[in-house]
Amino acid sequence: MPRDPEKVRRRLQEAALKLYQTRGYDGTTAADIAAEAGVTQRTFFRHFPDKREVLFGGEDEFISTLTSAVASAPPDLGPLEALVRAFASVEPLFIQNRPFTEPRRHIIAAHPALQERAQTKSRAVTSALVEAFRQRGVSDQAANLAAQVGMATLGQAVAAWFENGSTDLGVHVEHAFKELSDLVKFAQRPGDERGVR
Structure with missing residues (x-):
């Protein structure tokens, strides 16, 4: 042993x-x-x-790597741009742990107690990101929004990666953020162009 x-x-x-x-x-x-x-x-x-x-581990390393990447991002980058860079920094952790995390997600999905714990872990990561953004001078409201939207976008990318592992995780992350960007652009269009009356 x-x-x-x-x-x-x-x-x-x-x-x-x-x-x-x-x-x-x-x-x-x-x-x-x-x-x-x-x-x-x-x-x-x-x-x-x-x-x-026992199904949850590596949270400290994940948070440390993620927040350090946010902190070291060029100061001219906005929160979501900094997040894209930060998520790239934790990609090796996802790849290394995939043989464990991929089957684990099915076990978690079948048990409410495990889902609750997973949500607690996710909130801890989000809170750490919020604080990292605050340290960059981002307002509380923007920091909260960026962290929550960013984590949701990462979650979508990781889920897509589990479904299609032949494509690099980084590509899935880029695609998810591209979809987010498209949604933001749509929201910024004049109301009459969206068919809003």
Whole structure:
């Protein structure tokens, strides 16, 4: 059994994923995961507080990478432009973790408790982005809007990437932001051109 803490965490996550797929989430205990990974239950709880949390990891690294990229973006870039650059910086994390995150999303989709946890994680990332934008001098309202819209756009891009992995994630991100840009342009057109009376 590897002693490196990160390798132990990864092994526990892989064991959990395997058991959730074969036995189901409700039919798997923390003790089952520990046994599958070849560690004690005490070791499991040293790394994860419960069997739900074992499906979520890497949040700190993701947030750190994302917010650092926002902070280091050229000062003349607007929030969404800075986000596009920031999302490019975390693309390697998505690629590296895809063998885990792709099947994980199906397990999460089937369990409300896991969906709730995923939403909590997403809110943490959004909040970190809001603060990163504030540090760039972006107003609170604009920072909140950019972070929420940006995360929704990234989510659409990642979902498309899971459906079509033959196309690079970066291409999906660019396409999603292009669609967002088109929506913004549409909203800026005069009302009579949109058929509004």
